[in-house]
Amino acid sequence: MVQGYADRFEGVDAAKVLDALRMMRAGSLLIRELEAYFAQHDLSQLRFLTMILIDREPGRDDLRASEIADRLDVSRPVVTRTLQGLEKAGLIAISDDQDDARSRNVALAAAGHDKLREVLPGYFAILHRATPGLGE
Amino acid sequence: MVQGYADRFEGVDAAKVLDALRMMRAGSLLIRELEAYFAQHDLSQLRFLTMILIDREPGRDDLRASEIADRLDVSRPVVTRTLQGLEKAGLIAISDDQDDARSRNVALAAAGHDKLREVLPGYFAILHRATPGLGE
DNA sequence: CACATATGGTTACCATGCTAACCAAAGGAG
DNA sequence: CTCCTTTGGTTAGCATGGTAACCATATGTG
Numbered sequence: 336m337v338q339g340y341a342d343r344f345e346g347v348d349a350a351k352v353l354d355a356l357r358m359m360r361a362g363s364l365l366i367r368e369l370e371a372y373f374a375q376h377d378l379s380q381l382r383f384l385t386m387i388l389i390d391r392e393p394g395r396d397d398l399r400a401s402e403i404a405d406r407l408d409v410s411r412p413v414v415t416r417t418l419q420g421l422e423k424a425g426l427i428a429i430s431d432d433q434d435d436a437r438s439r440n441v442a443l444a445a446a447g448h449d450k451l452r453e454v455l456p457g458y459f460a461i462l463h464r465a466t467p468g469l470g471e
Numbered sequence: 472m473v474q475g476y477a478d479r480f481e482g483v484d485a486a487k488v489l490d491a492l493r494m495m496r497a498g499s500l501l502i503r504e505l506e507a508y509f510a511q512h513d514l515s516q517l518r519f520l521t522m523i524l525i526d527r528e529p530g531r532d533d534l535r536a537s538e539i540a541d542r543l544d545v546s547r548p549v550v551t552r553t554l555q556g557l558e559k560a561g562l563i564a565i566s567d568d569q570d571d572a573r574s575r576n577v578a579l580a581a582a583g584h585d586k587l588r589e590v591l592p593g594y595f596a597i598l599h600r601a602t603p604g605l606g607e
Numbered sequence: 608c609a610c611a612t613a614t615g616g617t618t619a620c621c622a623t624g625c626t627a628a629c630c631a632a633a634g635g636a637g
Numbered sequence: 638c639t640c641c642t643t644t645g646g647t648t649a650g651c652a653t654g655g656t657a658a659c660c661a662t663a664t665g666t667g
């Protein structure tokens with residue numbers, strides 16, 4: 336379908352366009368697959384990545400909400416909502432910062448560590464399996 | 472960050488996992504960029520693809536809503552909502568099918584053809600430019 | 608010190624995807 | 638022909654992303 340259009344525009348390389356479309360499609364499918372996997376474990380990609388981020392933080396065992404937003408490249412309101420969900424599920428613990436009264440510190444609860452251990456192998460398995468799909 | 476986790480699991484190739492993550496990221500960024508581009512033109516990816524599909528249909532100048540859902544791999548309610556938006560914007564014309572009273576035929580309005588002409592060059596330009604990013 | 612600005616978070620609201628449940632019409636089996 | 642099932646479409650409601658507008662607290666400058 337692309338070919339017919341590409342012919343009509345100057346400087347458009349149909350192969351390149353198709354590559355981009357393929358990549359976009361592959362990315363979407365992978366995201367969809369991961370989201371379905373996480374849903375089985377009462378998680379979402381963002382909830383999972385939030386916990387990973389805290390778990391992997393060297394030297395500290397907590398992060399501020401704004402740090403999470405910055406590193407995951409997600410808007411703050413979304414972080415707020417995600418943290419509320421994680422807290423209600425008992426996977427994280429939120430506490431007030433001693434130095435900055437505006438700020439809130441987010442740490443993994445024991446259940447959060449357990450959840451990560453439960454979910455990580457399947458997560459890597461999906462990513463691992465997805466990679467050959469790059470060339471398809 | 473992945474490496475530290477990968478070491479702890481059997482049979483996980485960190486390079487493969489990173490490839491998958493990169494692909495997912497590249498796909499997301501491209502989707503985001505396209506969505507922003509379409510928003511400037513009062514469109515969305517789905518609205519655009521719907522119009523393209525009708526425009527490119529050989530032999531006919533309209534499609535049924537269910538055909539659109541099937542070919543774009545999107546749920547029917549989303550198609551319903553998208554068509555309502557496009558109709559309100561005057562970009563498509565919806566008519567009842569003569570043979571099947573349940574079905575609705577969707578054709579491009581003149582404004583829809585104009586809109587496609589307006590948007591297509593920029594669309595291809597973005598896809599074209601995005602492709603080198605595959606290897607990054 | 609006081610006030611203006613910047614920053615951390617939240618709330619409110621919009622867009623876009625989904626599934627479940629529903630209506631109406633078509634189609635097939637008895 | 639009647640009834641049951643399938644199919645096209647819509648509505649309702651959930652999840653997840655975003656921006657705009659809003660507090661409260663820090664911070665920096667006159």
